[in-house]
Amino acid sequence: MFKQDIIKLLEEPTSLKQEEILNLIETPPNSEMGDYAFPCFVLSKKKKKAPNQIAEDLTKKLSKNLSKNIEKVIAVGPYLNFFINKKELTKKIIKINSNFGKVNLGKKKKILIDFSGPNIGKPMHIGHIRSTIIGDSLMRIYDYLGYNPIGVNYLGDVGLHIGKLIVAYEMWLDKDALKKGPVAELLRLYVKFCGKEKTEIKEGMEEEMQDNEWTNKAKEKLKLLELEDKKTKKIWDDIHKYSGKGFDKVYDMLNIDFTETAGQSQFGDRGKDILTNALEKGVVKREDDGALYIEIEMGGKMQKKYVLRSNQTASYITYDIGAAVERFEKYKFNKMIYVTDFRQHDHFISLFMALKLIGYDFADNLHHLGFGTIKFGKEIMATRKGKVILLDDVLKKTIQKAEQGIKKRKTKGDAKKVGVGAIKYIVLKNEPQRDVSFTWENALSFEGNTAPYLQYSYARASSILKKAGNFNKGNVKVGKLEKHEIELIKTISKFPEIVEKAGENQNPSLIANYSYDLAKQFSEFYHNCKVLGDENEALRLRLIDSFRTTLHNALHLLGIETMPEM
RNA sequence: GCCCUUGUAGCUCAAUUGGAUAGAGUGCUUCCCUUCUAAGGAAGAAGUUGCAGGUUCGAGUCCUGUCAGGGGCACCA
Numbered sequence: 001m002f003k004q005d006i007i008k009l010l011e012e013p014t015s016l017k018q019e020e021i022l023n024l025i026e027t028p029p030n031s032e033m034g035d036y037a038f039p040c041f042v043l044s045k046k047k048k049k050a051p052n053q054i055a056e057d058l059t060k061k062l063s064k065n066l067s068k069n070i071e072k073v074i075a076v077g078p079y080l081n082f083f084i085n086k087k088e089l090t091k092k093i094i095k096i097n098s099n100f101g102k103v104n105l106g107k108k109k110k111i112l113i114d115f116s117g118p119n120i121g122k123p124m125h126i127g128h129i130r131s132t133i134i135g136d137s138l139m140r141i142y143d144y145l146g147y148n149p150i151g152v153n154y155l156g157d158v159g160l161h162i163g164k165l166i167v168a169y170e171m172w173l174d175k176d177a178l179k180k181g182p183v184a185e186l187l188r189l190y191v192k193f194c195g196k197e198k199t200e201i202k203e204g205m206e207e208e209m210q211d212n213e214w215t216n217k218a219k220e221k222l223k224l225l226e227l228e229d230k231k232t233k234k235i236w237d238d239i240h241k242y243s244g245k246g247f248d249k250v251y252d253m254l255n256i257d258f259t260e261t262a263g264q265s266q267f268g269d270r271g272k273d274i275l276t277n278a279l280e281k282g283v284v285k286r287e288d289d290g291a292l293y294i295e296i297e298m299g300g301k302m303q304k305k306y307v308l309r310s311n312q313t314a315s316y317i318t319y320d321i322g323a324a325v326e327r328f329e330k331y332k333f334n335k336m337i338y339v340t341d342f343r344q345h346d347h348f349i350s351l352f353m354a355l356k357l358i359g360y361d362f363a364d365n366l367h368h369l370g371f372g373t374i375k376f377g378k379e380i381m382a383t384r385k386g387k388v389i390l391l392d393d394v395l396k397k398t399i400q401k402a403e404q405g406i407k408k409r410k411t412k413g414d415a416k417k418v419g420v421g422a423i424k425y426i427v428l429k430n431e432p433q434r435d436v437s438f439t440w441e442n443a444l445s446f447e448g449n450t451a452p453y454l455q456y457s458y459a460r461a462s463s464i465l466k467k468a469g470n471f472n473k474g475n476v477k478v479g480k481l482e483k484h485e486i487e488l489i490k491t492i493s494k495f496p497e498i499v500e501k502a503g504e505n506q507n508p509s510l511i512a513n514y515s516y517d518l519a520k521q522f523s524e525f526y527h528n529c530k531v532l533g534d535e536n537e538a539l540r541l542r543l544i545d546s547f548r549t550t551l552h553n554a555l556h557l558l559g560i561e562t563m564p565e566m
Numbered sequence: 567g568c569c570c571u572u573g574u575a576g577c578u579c580a581a582u583u584g585g586a587u588a589g590a591g592u593g594c595u596u597c598c599c600u601u602c603u604a605a606g607g608a609a610g611a612a613g614u615u616g617c618a619g620g621u622u623c624g625a626g627u628c629c630u631g632u633c634a635g636g637g638g639c640a641c642c643a
Contacts, residue, residue, distance in 0.1 A: 029586055039585060041623060051623075078623085079586070119643080159643050264643090291641050298569080298639085309641040316643050345570070346638055372572085373636075405605060418605090430579070434572070435636065441592095442578070446605050448591040449579080456605050464602050494582095501582090513580065516590080527598095527607045566605080 001092065001493040002069040002084045006036055009070065013061050014043060031487065034074070034081030041078060051078035086486050087478045093489050094476065094542040101499045101553045106147030110331055113138055113149055115339040116251075116258070119156035120243045121165040121190060123183045124250050125388040126438050127374045133427045133559065134371060135339040136256045137508035140557045145503045150259045150331055154323065157240060157263035158314075161190070163218030166225070166235050168193040183246035183392070186239065193218075226313065250391055254420060255559065264323070268314035271322030275307055278358045296353045298346075305350045320351050321358075328362050335365045337506065342370030342433060369506050372435035391423075394443055398422050401444050402452070406566060413459070413566030418452050421560040425451035428558050429512040449516050451560050454551065457519040457526075461548045462564040464531050464541070471541040478539060484525040485543060491521045492550045499557065508558060515554040522547050 007021045014021065021038070028037045040051040040058070047054060055075035062073045062080075072083040115135020118128055135151065142149040168189035177185040197214035224232040240263070251257070275292055278284040284294050284307065292308035307317050314322075327333065338348055348368035356363035376389060399419030406413040426443060430436050446452035465471070481489075495514065502510040531540045552562050 023583090024585095026582060026585070033586080037586085039624095041585080044623075077586075156643065161643080287641085289641090293641085301568090303639090306641045311641080313641090315641060319643095341637095342571075343637055344643085347643090370571095375636090402605095409603065409605085411603070434579090437578080439578085445592080448605095450591085450605085452605055453591095456603080460603060460606085467602060497582095505583090509580095513590095516580095520590085523606060526602080530602070532602050565603085 001089060001496075003036065005067045005069045005084075006038070006082055009062050009065075009067070010038060010058075013058060016042075028079070028081055031490070033076060035084045035490065036082045038080040038082070039078060040080060044078075054078075055080050086481055086489070089493060090478050090481065090485075090489055090539075090543075093492050093546050094539070096492075096546050096549060098549060098553070100546075100549055101495050101557075102144050102146070103496060103500065104146035105500065105503070106142060106145050108146065108148050109334040110148045110150060111142050112152060112327060112331055112333040112336040113142075113339060114152050114154055114336065115139075116256075117154040117156060117340070118243075118247060119159075119161060120263075121162060121186050121239050122243070123187050123246060123388065124391045126376075126391055126394055129391055129423075130371050130374060130427055130432075131339045131341070132251075132254065132256060133424050134369070134432055134508060136254070136559050137428055137511075137557060138337065138339070138369075138506060140559060141499060141503050141508065141511070144499055144553075144557060147503075150333065151257065152327065153258040153261040155261065155263045157236075158265045158268070158319065159316075160215075160218055160222065162225070162236065162239070163220070163222040164193045164197070164214075165190055165239055166221040166232060167214070167217045169235050169239065178242060182242035183390075186243055186246075187388070187390075253395060253416075254424070255561070262323075264319045267319045267322030267326060269322070270326055271314055271318035271320070272308065272312075274321055274325060274358065275318065281359075283357050283359070294354050294357060296350055296357070298350070305354065307354065317347065317351055317354065321355060324351070324355060324366070325360065328360070333362075333365070335367065336362075337367045337369055339369045339371070342372060344368070345370045367506070369432060371432040375435060375437045376439075389438065394423060395419055397440075398443060401446070405446065405452075411459075411565045412563075414561075414563045417561040417563055418446070418455060418566060421451035421455060421555075422446060424558060424560050425454070425512060428508045429516075431509050432507060451555075452566075454515050454519045454555060454560070455562055455566055457522050458548060458551050458555075458562045459564060459566045460526060461522065461544045461551075464544055465548070466564065467532060468537075468541050471545075472538050473542070476538045476542055479536065482529060484521075484528045485540070488521045488525045488543065488547060491518050492546055495550050495554065498554075502557075511554055511557050515551060515558070518547070518551055518554065522551075 003022065003025060006025060007018050010016065010021050011018060024038060024042065026037050026039070028034045040054040043054050044051045052075070055078055058080055059073050059075045066073065069085050069088050070082055071085045074081050113135050115138075116128070116132040118124055124132075139149045139151050165186065172189060172192060174185060177188075193214065197212065221232055225236055275284050279286060279292060284292050286292055287310065289310040290312060291306055291310040293304040293306045295302050296305045297303075305317070306315065307321070309315055324336070327336070340348075345368055348366075352363050352366045355366070399415050402413070402415040402418035402422075405418075406415055423443065429449065498510055498514045502508055529540060531537060531544065534540065555562055
């Protein structure tokens with residue numbers, strides 16, 4: 001929080017730019033050494049002096065004109081260590097309000113985030129959920145940073161899996177089951193179809209290349225759908241409707257909203273138009289058999305990227321081109337982030353290049369945030385084989401476990417908030433691009449670095465404030481501070497820069513890790529500093545209140561809810 | 567074959583974007599509920615950061631090579 005003071009102090013004597021200094025400033029390994037540190041190595045070349053000597057010289061210079069917020073500077077070897085004025089920091093921290101962490105960095109610029117995008121007909125499993133939860137968290141982070149985030153849910157409603165589902169729907173649908181549990185019934189149909197199909201697959205044969213009775217049936221249905229055959233269309237609409245119900249239930253439970261939900265199928269025609277125009281301009285070329293392609297540089301070589309099939313039907317990239325252009329026209333976004341599995345990375349790179357070549361300059365502002373796979377045991381989940389862990393089941397179990405805990409301690413906690421929070425946190429605490437393994441043991445663990453631990457520390461803080469009743473919210477005298485108080489205050493003060501960094505790096509895990517650090521600092525404080533009845537009660541109540549606000553905001557950015565008791 | 571990505575404590579992950587003694591959780595061995603919620607706190611054991619070179623004041627982090635896992639290279643999505 002007082003970094004600016006240090007930068008100002010260093011600017012003149014080091015003749016470095018403010019930004020350079022900011023990047024160099026770091027935190028010493030432990031707080032007895034100082035609160036901020038400036039390493040002098042960079043200066044040693046310029047000044048042709050040993051860094052240790054420079055540190056000492058600077059100490060003498062700076063000590064003369066320290067600001068109110070900086071108490072002391074000392075040289076420790078080649079480092080210049082600053083001690084901030086803890087009383088001043090404390091005064092600031094106890095004054096924070098619910099806006100703490102918000103900053104108008106984005107100036108209302110529009111960021112469109114494409115996330116979740118489940119395939120209709122397939123249930124959401126613990127693998128899909130990563131895009132959903134990361135995307136939602138990014139929305140919240142950019143909102144805090146003063147951007148205007150737009151969330152788009154791009155439903156996968158085209159492709160061979162739809163054809164398969166239609167075949168299965170016609171043959172084996174159990175209507176009652178569909179009404180009772182649409183998601184489960186659609187999954188049953190899909191798995192049954194794939195089971196039949198599988199028995200006919202010859203070893204080593206790729207799915208699309210297959211020429212077996214079942215796959216052909218599915219392709220047949222797709223063709224009918226494209227020709228707008230009424231009966232087929234009706235089934236497709238049903239699948240849309242029923243799986244939509246399943247999705248809504250999940251989004252509702254997870255408390256996730258979208259600005260817009262749109263099926264991929266809506267953008268095929270637009271994509272074709274764009275490509276036809278580009279063909280006239282010569283950017284897109286036609287193969288003898290009628291397929292359209294665009295030449296893209298990949299890995300140093302020019303490669304053909306097909307954008308329309310020879311039978312003139314749209315492929316994945318055709319839809320995406322249409323969708324990107326329509327979105328840009330509709331929202332005039334400054335930036336768009338696609339949040340999907342990292343396996344699609346090459347696809348998005350080609351998409352961006354294709355758009356750029358066709359002449360859309362907004363292509364420069366498109367990003368792909370690819371995240372790793374969720375593995376269960378050693379295997380990746382495959383819906384096809386029915387080898388899925390349904391999100392529904394995971395949530396049900398965690399909520400149940402939370403209920404037991406609440407019952408045991410006879411408090412008023414909200415089991416749903418605890419269970420949902422636990423799952424979100426598991427997804428968010430890891431860096432997006434890494435693969436993560438899902439284990440039931442982790443999902444049901446509520447101790448240590450977990451959301452329930454964070455919520456628990458919030459509840460404890462709330463409990464103290466409740467017992468205190470009305471407390472002084474005006475000026476409080478700040479006396480001598482104890483070690484645990486100082487650590488907590490310092491951790492709270494870091495929150496705003498963590499939010500910025502998370503936005504910059506499109507990485508919610510930074511906030512998750514920070515939240516844990518914050519809660520841990522509070523727990524240590526809680527065990528070491530008595531609040532009620534203590535001579536520092538007034539100040540400590542204010543401090544707890546600030547802690548609670550900060551943790552609440554941090555968890556809000558992760559989409560995790562808090563409660564006063566649990 | 568080409569390209570991307572990951573390798574850190576038994577397990578799951580951090581490490582201030584190149585900085586000071588690589589930290590947490592979990593599991594294991596102990597201690598603390600007459601004290602603001604024990605979903606908690608304290609202490610201990612546990613590491614050649616896959617391996618080998620290089621770059622420099624300094625490398626878990628950057629470069630090269632190598633080994634191992636995962637993925638991509640379709641007119642599939």
